[in-house]
Amino acid sequence: MSIPKPTHRWLIAILLLSVLLRVGVALLMGDHVVELPGTQDQISYHALAIRLLTGHGYSFDAGWYPFTPANTPTAHWSFAYSTYLAGVYGVFGVHPLMARLIQAVLVGAATCLLVYSLSRRVFGERAGLVAAGIAAVYTYFVYYSAALMTExxxxxxxxxxxxxxxxxxxxxxxxxxxxxxxxxxxxxxxRQAILxxxxxxxxxxxxxxxxxxxxxxxxxxxxxxxxxxxxxxxxxxxxxxxxxxxxxxxxLNSNAGYAFYSSNNPALGSFWRSENSVAPIPADLQGRNEAEMDSALMRRGIGFILADPGRYALLTLSRTKEYFKFWPSSDSSLVSNLQRPLSFGLLLPLTLYGLYLARPQLRRWALPLLFFAVTAATYLLSWPTARYRVPTDACLMPLAALALIDLYARLLAGRHAQANRQSL
Incomplete structure (x- = not known):
């Protein structure tokens, strides 16, 4: 990627800021793995990495969510991320902090560079730098860059x-x-959701x-x-x-069937409630292996929809609110209530304004928007959560950058106009 010389200094500063913020969060999360808001999966990946390191393969030493018995092979979790974590532990010892730091540095730099390149390609150099700057400080990106998860x-x-x-x-x-x-x-x-x-x-x-x-x-x-x-x-x-x-x-993974079954079970009614979304495994499926369980649960999830498509439509609408939620709520943690308005709450209105400004160029920006739409639809039809939206938020940042550039130009024009009136 060829970067003009005047841009180098700004881009390097953005990359340094991005990495430093993520390293800071990694240090705060520390050298232990506990359940933090939105990061429950890191406990599973940590456990899997240790099992891989000790020669037990992809398995757990105890019964594990959602249906894996102790000491049996699992395909529920990402093979690649478990292997990454086991590799870091194998080199540095079982130190989650080291995995967090490596991840923070790599992801902090790569995210900003890729957002810059994609944005510059369609909207120009200035938009690329502004979009990279947004990616550097976007709180969801900073937070999940230090979590031991796939996002x-x-x-x-x-x-x-x-x-x-x-x-x-x-x-x-x-x-x-x-x-x-x-x-x-x-x-x-x-994450097989890319397929x-x-x-x-x-x-x-x-x-x-x-x-x-x-x-x-x-x-x-x-x-x-x-x-x-x-x-x-x-x-x-x-x-x-x-x-x-x-x-x-x-x-690949055995998680699609359970996610589809559990997130569409009749107990939810037509209103999505995350606390009721973890459905128990049916008694007649107990004891089956994960591949059998995955296909059987997928069939039952489809059956729920066919039995009552109206309920499914209303449930999906309810999930839309959860997926795009940007406001605080009483049932969320302080971390989540701060992140939502300070990240997506700011990104969403800027994106909408950027879409309006980018109307003549939207055909050139169609591919990232298609990725956003297909990925969002995949989760809205099954299991919505804010962290699943994190990868697609990056596709909105060039549009937000356009909005910021335009608003700044309007602000300067307003100040110049006011100064000219005062000088008369």
């Missing part, structure tokens, strides 16, 4: 995939196609290359084939592992 690495992998897709359009090559597949593969190994977006991304690439740039459809299809092959190569070892362990097909 921050997934965000970087997804943003890198979007960046590589743009580069593949600008200058098609098999190498860039392979890198796109690698980014998507790493994202899938961190519904993959066919949309490939359709965008095909449309953009063939219809916009009049390029050969055969060459474009070859690039997509390379990207798809690399993506499959990333996932295949774990699909094979799952088949050997469970004796049936399970593409």
């Amino acid at each position: 921050s690495f997934f965000m970087v992998a997804a943003l890198a995939g979007l960046e590589m897709a743009y580069r593949l359009v600008e200058k098609p090559s098999l190498g860039r196609a392979a890198l796109l597949g690698l980014c998507l593969g790493l994202a899938a190994l961190l 519904p977006f993959v066919p949309v991304l490939f359709a965008w690439l095909l449309w953009t290359n063939v219809r916009t740039f009049q390029r050969s459809s055969a060459r474009t299809l070859a690039s997509l084939l390379i990207a798809g092959t690399v993506l499959i190569a990333c996932i295949a070892p774990f699909t094979i592992r799952n088949y050997r362990v469970y004796g049936r097909f399970l593409l």
Whole structure:
């Protein structure tokens, strides 16, 4: 990525600020793993990493949420993140702080660089710097960059995939196609929720290359084939592992079925309440392995919808409010009540104004917006929570940057006008 010289100093300052803020939060979270607001999963990843390190594979030494018996193989959690954590523990000892610090530095720098590059590509140099600055201080990003969970690495992998897709359009090559597949593969190994977006991304690439740039459809299809092959190569070892362990097909993780079943169970009615969203496993499914459980629970979740589609529609509307929540609430922690208005509460109005300003350029910004829409729909149809929105918030920051630039220009113009009136 070629960066103009006048920009270097500002971008370096933004990167330093981003890293320092995340390192500070990592130090506050410390060298122990406890349940903090929105970070319950880090307890599971910490436990899995220790089991991997001691030669027990992907398993727990006790019965584990939501349906894993003690000392049995699990596919419920991210294979890639568990392996990362085990690798850090293997080198530095079981010190969560070291994993937090490494993650904070890598994610703090990579997030700002990718947001800068994506923003500059469509909206120009100034928008790139402002968007990177927003990403540096965005409280959700800072908080989750230090948590031992998949969100921050997934965000970087997804943003890198979007960046590589743009580069593949600008200058098609098999190498860039392979890198796109690698980014998507790493994202899938961190959080399989990226997979519904993959066919949309490939359709965008095909449309953009063939219809916009009049390029050969055969060459474009070859690039997509390379990207798809690399993506499959990333996932295949774990699909094979799952088949050997469970004796049936399970593409990657065993969490989709339970999430869909639990988040649509009739006990919720038509109003989403997170405290009632953890449904017990049906008695007749107890004792089945995770692959069987995943498919059986998915079927039952679909059955809930078919039995009462009206309730499902109302429930999904209720989940929308939870997913895009930006105001404090009495049932949330102090940390959550501060984060919401100081992050998404500020980002949302700026994004809406930026969408209005960017109307002539929205076609060029379609890919990040598609990622936002598909990912949001995936979670709204199943399990909504603010932390699942974190990776897609990065796609809104260029629009927020446009809004800030415009508001600042209007403010300066107003001051100049006032000064001119006073001088008369």
